[in-house]
Amino acid sequence: MDTSEVPAHGGFALLTEQYKTLNPMQQVPAVEIDGITLSQSLAVIQYIDETRPGPRLLPEDPKKRAQVRMISDVIASGIQPLQNLYVIQKIGAEKVQWAHHFIDRGFQALEPILKQTAGKYCVGDEISMADICLVPQVYNAERFKVDLGQYPTIKRLNQVLLQIEAFKVSDPSCQPDTPADLRA
Amino acid sequence: MATQTKPILHGYFRSSCSWRVRIAFALKGIEYDQVPVHLIKDGGQQLTEQYKTLNPMQQVPAVEIDGITLSQSLAVIQYIDETRPGPRLLPEDPKKRAQVRMISDVIASGIQPLQNLYVIQKIGAEKVQWAHHFIDRGFQALEPILKQTAGKYCVGDEISMADICLVPQVYNAERFKVDLGQYPTIKRLNQVLLQIEAFKVSDPSCQPDTPADLRA
Numbered sequence: 001m002d003t004s005e006v007p008a009h010g011g012f013a014l015l016t017e018q019y020k021t022l023n024p025m026q027q028v029p030a031v032e033i034d035g036i037t038l039s040q041s042l043a044v045i046q047y048i049d050e051t052r053p054g055p056r057l058l059p060e061d062p063k064k065r066a067q068v069r070m071i072s073d074v075i076a077s078g079i080q081p082l083q084n085l086y087v088i089q090k091i092g093a094e095k096v097q098w099a100h101h102f103i104d105r106g107f108q109a110l111e112p113i114l115k116q117t118a119g120k121y122c123v124g125d126e127i128s129m130a131d132i133c134l135v136p137q138v139y140n141a142e143r144f145k146v147d148l149g150q151y152p153t154i155k156r157l158n159q160v161l162l163q164i165e166a167f168k169v170s171d172p173s174c175q176p177d178t179p180a181d182l183r184a
Numbered sequence: 185m186a187t188q189t190k191p192i193l194h195g196y197f198r199s200s201c202s203w204r205v206r207i208a209f210a211l212k213g214i215e216y217d218q219v220p221v222h223l224i225k226d227g228g229q230q231l232t233e234q235y236k237t238l239n240p241m242q243q244v245p246a247v248e249i250d251g252i253t254l255s256q257s258l259a260v261i262q263y264i265d266e267t268r269p270g271p272r273l274l275p276e277d278p279k280k281r282a283q284v285r286m287i288s289d290v291i292a293s294g295i296q297p298l299q300n301l302y303v304i305q306k307i308g309a310e311k312v313q314w315a316h317h318f319i320d321r322g323f324q325a326l327e328p329i330l331k332q333t334a335g336k337y338c339v340g341d342e343i344s345m346a347d348i349c350l351v352p353q354v355y356n357a358e359r360f361k362v363d364l365g366q367y368p369t370i371k372r373l374n375q376v377l378l379q380i381e382a383f384k385v386s387d388p389s390c391q392p393d394t395p396a397d398l399r400a
Contacts, residue, residue, distance in 0.1 A: 043285035069259035
């Protein structure tokens with residue numbers, strides 16, 4: 001799917017009045033699509049899935065679909081909001097321990113859940129929104145020096161997913177706004 | 185879809201996430217059993233090994249339904265909506281449905297996790313200011329969003345998962361002394377929703393585990 005990306009640089013551009021009209025939460029991402037503007041990544045992802053053809057991003061089976069949402073929400077509600085930029089700036093000096101703590105706590109929950117739901121991917125054998133949420137969270141875990149050795153299922157899934165083209169082209173190392181020193 | 189046994193909700197009377205699920209069951213007319221999990225007593229019953237098997241995140245709610253156990257209230261609510269008849273909890277129109285999810289996630293990812301019990305216990309002495317800050321911040325975003333999406337309810341004129349998320353969050357806002365006067369749309373919607381039967385019967389003031397001194 002062709003999209004265009006407008007970088008909202010670091011902390012400064014997010015807090016502008018202009019960006020606030022796109023997303024009153026003053027966070028990324030915001031997506032302009034089909035004449036509306038949406039924020040909250042999981043709302044965007046499910047909207048895309050429901051309006052575009054192609055591989056399903058959520059399974060057909062309601063129970064599997066619930067498991068995908070559960071795993072996605074453990075990450076998107078249970079981990080990431082506790083370690084995003086705004087919060088760790090507010091925490092201040094102890095931010096690494098704080099972020100590390102909440103990622104560990106979340107992964108300690110995710111590991112047994114995934115042990116039960118995973119096949120080739122997070123839920124069964126089809127890529128889903130759960131996999132979409134997992135990879136960026138593992139990236140954050142590594143930034144905060146979380147030891148993935150404790151989470152073999154998470155580690156395995158992440159390694160498999162990183163080989164997939166859609167995950168490769170979306171990687172932070174090769175975006176329009178990737179700084180030169182972090183470029184792949 | 186035929187079900188043999190009643191769903192079981194493991195929750196806490198004042199947990200906003202548990203309350204969301206109670207509202208959803210009530211809106212759909214689904215009978216369910218409640219197993220109270222006291223978040224403070226015994227050091228927090230959600231921290232037992234037994235409860236951990238239901239929800240490894242050691243949080244409420246956890247719901248046993250149709251032979252599986254689900255956690256994360258929005259996953260539960262959408263599962264109920266997709267498998268039970270009755271009024272839709274998410275609109276049919278995809279754009280409206282996205283708006284419902286967006287509003288729900290502003291609350292369920294952007295506000296509530298920053299002011300839940302575990303986090304404010306970790307923050308310690310400054311917990312009221314911390315919780316107040318994050319609820320205010322979230323409501324400052326929610327107010328203009330709702331001004332745009334709301335009709336009679338949060339999104340248009342049908343009750344949805346967004347309304348289900350809003351009411352418990354307003355309850356928390358009041359607990360942390362957030363001034364709702366700044367948020368007229370949120371205030372208005374909350375007042376309308378509190379009159380609805382499904383919201384009344386799910387209220388923290390009248391649950392099996394509501395303490396006597398907080399009972400309606």
